[in-house]
Amino acid sequence: MAPTRWGFISAGKISNDFKVALDTLPKDEHQVVAVAARSLESAQKFAKTHNIPTAYGSYAELAAQKDIDVVYIGSIHTQHAPVTTMMLQAGKPVLCEKPMAVNSREARQMIGLAKEKGIFFMEAVWSRFFPAYKKIREIIDSGAVGEVKVVTACFGFNVVGVPRLAERSLGGGSLLDLGIYPIQFATMVFGGEEPQDITTSGHLSEGGVDETVTVVLKYSGNRMATLLCSMSANVPNEAYVCGTKASLKIPTFWCPTEVIAPDGTHEFPLPPPEKPLNFNNSTGMRFEAMEVRRCLQEGLKESPLMTHAMSLQIAGILDRARKEVGVVYDQDKE
Secondary structure (H helix, E strand, O other): OOOEEEEEEOOOHHHHHHHHHHOOOOOOOEEEEEEEOOOHHHHHHHHHHHOOOEEEOOHHHHHHOOOOOEEEEOOOHHHHHHHHHHHHHOOOOEEEEOOOOOOHHHHHHHHHHHHHHOOOEEEEOHHHHOHHHHHHHHHHHHOOOOOEEEEEEEEEOOOOOOHHHHOHHHOOOHHHHHHHHHHHHHHHHOOOOOOOEEEEEEEEOOOOOEEEEEEEEEEOOOEEEEEEEEOOOOOOOEEEEEEOOOEEEEEOOOOOOEEEEOOEEEEOOOOOOOOOOOOOOHHHHHHHHHHHHHHHHHOOOOEOOEOHHHHHHHHHHHHHHHHHHOOOOHHHOO
């Protein structure tokens, strides 16, 4: 079987890590054939570092290249919708970094275009594809924790000085960048059920973006999720699934290598990186790449582990939370 040929949009930190993750997979399964950045110089530098044959100084040039099976979009949040749209219009399947859009309206348009063109499109919520997540679902389904009543998850670092997080014009704030992780975790545990009520509290940074936010999702049957994200505090960054019989603890739940369960700790070690990484456990991005290849080979237009409906549900919760805290992006006004 031929390798899946990737084109990369953006030569930034997350693209670096995704390439290093792809390098942990067999060469006859994944190859990066081109990279495009806003400047040719940074694309060429990235290509040289990572042994990629072609570098472009514009996204349109990559969209026009014929021998690309799927495009990975690792640019800043505000670029996700326009660049995904460009690639889908060019007939390219897309794996777009999370959040796929800055609001639900953009997300619906992107998904609508992918469906209309009959092209594979997935939001890169990498957490969903970890073996540990499969284990969590298995333990819950087995009844070992009883009926799940409460999910808690918190995610935060002091990153207030990072421009893409601090600036409203760049789609900044803690919800889109960090809050999406606890939210996707809760929606996974509750099987994509619509929450009956969403309560949000938070405060804004001096730059007018959400700095620390709590989101409480209330579900039927007296079940709830309490979620927190912060871009000014280093929080414990762990999740719990609490049931009527027992609970699960998931350290580093956004990229977990272990699940602490009633019957002991289940470990899922990651392959070591061959080049330096920017983020924690990034070689775990290999699992979403494997899923993209599987979906393309099987002719699927979306992944059952991260469906379009799941992405739209998460985008909707993020919209509501952001609105309650009072963050409005330019994209919200159109």
